[in-house]
Every structure is written in C-alpha cells, then in structure tokens.
Amino acid sequence: MKEILNQINEISGVKGSLVVDKEGLVVVSNLMSGLEERTISAMVAGIYQEIIKALKPAEGTELSGVQLTASEGSIIFLCAPECILTVITEPGANIGLVSIKMKASLERLMKIL
C-alpha cells in the first residue's frame, strides 16, 4: 500500500497522500513533513460525515469523491466502501492528473484491503 502512495506522491505538486477509514483512523500514510496525519485524517472523516448528512435526502446517493481547493493547496479524496484515499497538493498542481492516478490507485488498494 505504501508503494501505491509513493507512486501518487511522485506526481509533481503532490505533498502527500494517505488512506483513512470512515471513522478517521489512518490506514497508511505517506506525507511530507509539516503535515500531521492525525489532523488530516480527522478532518477528512469529519467532512465526509458532513457531506453524507447533507446528501442523505437523496436516497441511495453514494459519495464518489470530493475536491477542496484552497489558496495554499488542495485536498482530494476518493471514497471506497471501506476507506478514503486522500491526497494533498500544492496550489497549481495538475488536479486532473492526480485524480486519474488516484482512481487507478484506489482500485489497486481495494484489491489489497
């Protein structure tokens, strides 16, 4: 799993990546220094729960992914039944390329988990 995250981190502009479960516990992480995995995992789980609460009225709706773009970087997460793959990028990173890589990586992660 760490190898999969390493490949994601090789994309230019990616600051780190991690896999968390829906409760916010870290499964595996590969983050650059300055990023705290517990804070990020808790934040991801919290946002995930908020979104699920908001989408609840749309029955049967499943969350695929979320992109948060801020002035100093972005966070992208893709949701699988068991976990959430999260990537943190710098501003100006190629989000499209990162998303493509993440989707392929998530499939591989699902086979492992």
Add this chain to the structure above:
Amino acid sequence: MSDPIENSTPEQMVNDPSSQLFASLADFYRENGLFPEAIAICQAGLESQPDNLEGRLVMAKCLLANNQFAKARAEAVKILSVHSENLEAKKILAQADSAGPEVPPPASAPSRNEAAAIPETKPAEEPGHAVVPALAETAVPVPTAIPEPQARKIPSSPLPLMAGRPESLSDQTPRIADKPAEIQPAAPAPPAVPAKPPSPAAEESAEWQAGFGKIMNDLVQTPQVKACMLVDEAGYAVADAVSRTGQSLSEDTAALSANIFKTAHEALRKIKLGELERVVIETGDEKIFLRQAGRMVLVISADSSAKVGLVMVNSKRAAEQANNLAQKDPAR
C-alpha cells in the same frame, strides 16, 4: 486563464450575449407579481436587443398588468408593426384599449381609425408594412363604446407566490389581482394609477435584489447545471434558479452545503492550506459545487456528466458578480 468579465454590473450582465434570456427572467418575475422588476429587466434588455420579440411581449404584459395601458398599447403596436399576426400582441392591444379611459396614443403609434384608412395595397410581401391593415381586418374585439371607467380590469395572471417577499415591492398589484371579476360598472372606479408610487429607494433596492436572481439565472444556463443557489453565512437562501429540466435546491440542502463549506474552511485553515475557495462533491447521480462568493456561498447542482472546468469558470464569474453586487447594497 483570466476571466474576461470582472466587476460586472447587472446592466452589463443583461448586455452580455450570454444573457439573451432576459425575457425569460422578466417573465418569471411577472408571473410572481414583481412587475416593476420585470419592467426594469425588459427595459435594460431591450436597450441592447430592441428586436427581441419575446422581451417586448413580456414588457407589454407587465405594463398591462401594472395598469400602464398607454405604454402597453405602444409596445403591442411596436410588436405588430413587425409581426402583424402575433396573437398575443393583439390580445394585449385589445385589453389595453378596453381597460381604461382612452389615452391618446403617442404620435408614432397609429390609432385604430388611422389603421383603417391605410390602403390595403401593402400585403404580406412587405410584412413590416402590413401591420395596421391587418389590425383593422382581423377580428380583434374592440368595444365600440368606451364603458364606464373600469380601470381595474385586470388580466388573469396568477396570484404571485408571495411567501417571504416583502410587500413593499408589490403592494399594489396583488390587491388588484385579488379581484379580477368583481368590477361594478355602475360604480366609478378610481383611475388606473398605483395608489402609492414606489419610492426611488425602494426601486433601487428592488433592482438590487433582482440582480442576484439575474446572476443565478445566467449561471443556470451552463450546460448540465440543474440548479443553483446563493446562501448567506447563516445558511439562508439569497437567490436561486432552476434549469428547465432540473429541480430546485431545497433550503435544507443549501443550509447543509453552507455548513460543509464552513467545516471544510475551518479544517483547511487548521492544516494551514489557506482560505477555502471551492468544493466539488461527486456522487453517483450528480456533482455539487460550492464556491465562496464574498460572505455568501454559491451552491450548484449539476449532472454527473457536467464538465467541471466549465462549471468552475462560470461559477467563478457568478461568485464575483454576486460579491460585487452585495457590496453595492443600497441600504448601506
């Protein structure tokens, strides 16, 4: 990639080629009883698109509903001068003529009697000239005798959905529209003039408020966008728009979306990623976009096949416009 439209005013939005649907927006306001706003939108739109038939028709209907019969008549005549067979314009003309005391038409608009005198040698081959004879020929019901002042003969427009809208914007029209069929010919009715003309401040405020609706209506024209809504910091809806195939965003969804934005915003600041600018949420059925618009949040619901890039560009423009408009609050 810089955005070509920055700091746009509502007037510029109406002149924007992508805002050719000002007539639809005005009609929406008309259906909800907001005639002054609808007239303002039509006037602005027709300045840049004087040949817009739909816009002129809506303008005529609004003027008629607002008891401005002479102006409504003038607009109907203008339409018929180009589209001589337009049934709606003929109806408006008939209603304007029968609704109130006869007002001498402006010099540019020929009267009915003058119409009859124009020779019939200009048939449809020159449609621009076939107007007035066609008026005289066709069976437009015109009363031969002007009845007692019935200034309150109101066209059968539906009662506006006035829930939540301030009365001062339209306190005249709803009361009039309440009694469409109870006119007493024997009793002289008051003249067809609004009892209390709106103050300039009220008009300015109404126009300012309508500006948010215009921004939303323009944004919802983006392909695959189903609905959009501007929400304030507290989660209350400021303005919204729905596409023809979409469904309106509920206020609950909007409030919860604003909450998501706020949560994400605080979380990102904690991990020192700066100020949150936008959020894209993908589900199996749709994509939801959230974007900061000053002190408001712009919520957009789009099909799952929507092009993120296009929605991002248009939502950025809409957010900037909304923020600029919010800063021009006339109440400040």
